[in-house]
Amino acid sequence: MRVRLAPSPTGTLHIGTARTALFNWLYAQHECGKFLLRIEDTDKERSKPEFTSNILEGLEWLGLKWDEEPIVQSKHIETHRASIRKLIDSGLAYRCYATEAELEEMRNAQKAAGQASRYDNRHRDLNPKQESLFIEEGRSSVIRFRIEDEELINWNDLIRGHMSWKASDLGGDMVISRRAPADQIGDPLYNLVVVVDDASMGITHVIRGEDHIANTAKQILLYKALGLKAPLFAHTPLILNQEGKKLSKRDGVTSISDFREMGYTPEALANYMTLLGWSVPEGMDEKFTLKEAAKVFSLERVNKAGAKFDWDKLNWLNSQVIHNWSSEVLLSALEPLWEKEGWKYENKDWGLTLASLIGPSLTLLKDGISESRPFFENPSLQSDGLQQLDSENAKIALRCLLNNLQKTPWDGIDLNEGKNLISQSAEDASVKKGLLMKTLRAALLGRMQGPDLMTSWSLLARIRQDINRLSRCI
Ligand code: GLU
Numbered sequence: 001m002r003v004r005l006a007p008s009p010t011g012t013l014h015i016g017t018a019r020t021a022l023f024n025w026l027y028a029q030h031e032c033g034k035f036l037l038r039i040e041d042t043d044k045e046r047s048k049p050e051f052t053s054n055i056l057e058g059l060e061w062l063g064l065k066w067d068e069e070p071i072v073q074s075k076h077i078e079t080h081r082a083s084i085r086k087l088i089d090s091g092l093a094y095r096c097y098a099t100e101a102e103l104e105e106m107r108n109a110q111k112a113a114g115q116a117s118r119y120d121n122r123h124r125d126l127n128p129k130q131e132s133l134f135i136e137e138g139r140s141s142v143i144r145f146r147i148e149d150e151e152l153i154n155w156n157d158l159i160r161g162h163m164s165w166k167a168s169d170l171g172g173d174m175v176i177s178r179r180a181p182a183d184q185i186g187d188p189l190y191n192l193v194v195v196v197d198d199a200s201m202g203i204t205h206v207i208r209g210e211d212h213i214a215n216t217a218k219q220i221l222l223y224k225a226l227g228l229k230a231p232l233f234a235h236t237p238l239i240l241n242q243e244g245k246k247l248s249k250r251d252g253v254t255s256i257s258d259f260r261e262m263g264y265t266p267e268a269l270a271n272y273m274t275l276l277g278w279s280v281p282e283g284m285d286e287k288f289t290l291k292e293a294a295k296v297f298s299l300e301r302v303n304k305a306g307a308k309f310d311w312d313k314l315n316w317l318n319s320q321v322i323h324n325w326s327s328e329v330l331l332s333a334l335e336p337l338w339e340k341e342g343w344k345y346e347n348k349d350w351g352l353t354l355a356s357l358i359g360p361s362l363t364l365l366k367d368g369i370s371e372s373r374p375f376f377e378n379p380s381l382q383s384d385g386l387q388q389l390d391s392e393n394a395k396i397a398l399r400c401l402l403n404n405l406q407k408t409p410w411d412g413i414d415l416n417e418g419k420n421l422i423s424q425s426a427e428d429a430s431v432k433k434g435l436l437m438k439t440l441r442a443a444l445l446g447r448m449q450g451p452d453l454m455t456s457w458s459l460l461a462r463i464r465q466d467i468n469r470l471s472r473c474i
């Protein structure tokens with residue numbers, strides 16, 4: 001059992017392609033088959049090496065490692081041409097000399113008559129004399145594959161069940177190579193190339209988006225014409241936006257590298273993408289690892305209907321993943337973000353404590369920047385913090401605490417010490433402990449919301465930041 005992902009390196013790894021990769025990978029894992037990669041770089045103008053790198057990096061980051069060396073499609077162009085020659089020799093393909101202007105005229109006439117646009121097969125049976133006239137005129141030609149209108153193309157789709165497609169709906173004889181001088185074969189085109197490559201790679205199952213259904217019908221005809229065994233097909237549902245339309249660049253983030261940049265974890269994103277179109281078997285949690293999903297993955301549980309992208313669910317899964325990390329793992333994920341901000345810390349234990357302090361409030365990794373900021377930079381006083389500092393007796397209480405703190409410098413190692421300091425100072429100032437604690441939060445962190453006060457204080461005390469922050473508020 002061999003499946004493949006065949007991305008075109010004409011853009012970054014799109015979530016739709018990544019989800020196709022994921023279903024292929026899960027299926028291969030489940031069936032102990034191979035997951036292969038083919039870079040479809042035949043569009044020379046739009047294909048870029050940086051997009052290939054982006055795609056490979058994205059797949060690796062998601063944990064979708066491929067088997068065998070990736071196939072680079074453009075290296076096999078002569079094999080593709082050989083198949084085209086074979087089709088010409090067997091009378092199943094022919095040269096079409098129609099000019100762009102003639103084709104345009106044909107389409108306009110069809111439009112005016114209210115007909116669907118299709119090639120009218122005008123050069124299907126040129127006699128040698130007509131053909132030499134065109135060549136003498138210096139016309140170039142494309143090569144077209146004969147599609148017999150009366151044929152019905154059937155296949156048993158592994159997701160959608162019985163599929164049937166009328167050949168007459170395929171738009172007439174299909175172009176399989178680009179325009180070129182009449183004595184040459186131009187660049188072979190997608191449907192032909194995919195068939196030749198899938199066959200030579202021994203692909204047994206083609207799992208791809210439902211936007212390829214019409215291509216599948218065309219490809220089945222090509223397999224037959226070339227005497228090749230067609231693989232089994234499975235067409236996955238599209239990923240839709242909130243309006244129920246195909247998710248596109250206009251919906252904002254769609255590249256895997258963008259999700260990565262935004263602070264999504266590969267675990268959560270892969271988990272979420274699996275749920276985009278696949279329903280978990282009964283009794284299985286919606287939060288799972290790829291390994292767990294691979295154990296039970298089947299194409300029967302892939303839905304036919306499009307899958308709406310749900311940011312809340314993705315965010316929830318992401319927070320679950322982060323909250324389950326050990327402080328060591330979290331710290332190593334936060335470190336590059338801190339580094340980018342120019343934030344350094346000296347003591348590993350301090351870093352670990354900060355990571356576990358802010359961990360529970362993170363949805364995205366990048367939230368780790370705003371949550372950590374008050375521990376690396378003096379926070380500005382927010383309006384709720386200012387209000388607290390201005391409340392009755394707040395400053396007196398803070399002053400008492402500062403006095404006591406200066407007498408018994410607290411290095412923040414012993415939380416009890418800190419608690420004693422608060423009790424003592426509240427008593428000295430004749431205020432409630434609660435008032436002092438709230439005021440201390442305002443002074444240390446600048447706002448009233450935030451992580452555990454005592455741990456925050458102890459971290460700031462250890463880098464000698466507490467006294468400064470208290471002093472500036474008095
Ligand atoms: N290069 C095609 C794409 O990216 C591949 C489609 C296929 O899987 O055959 O859409």
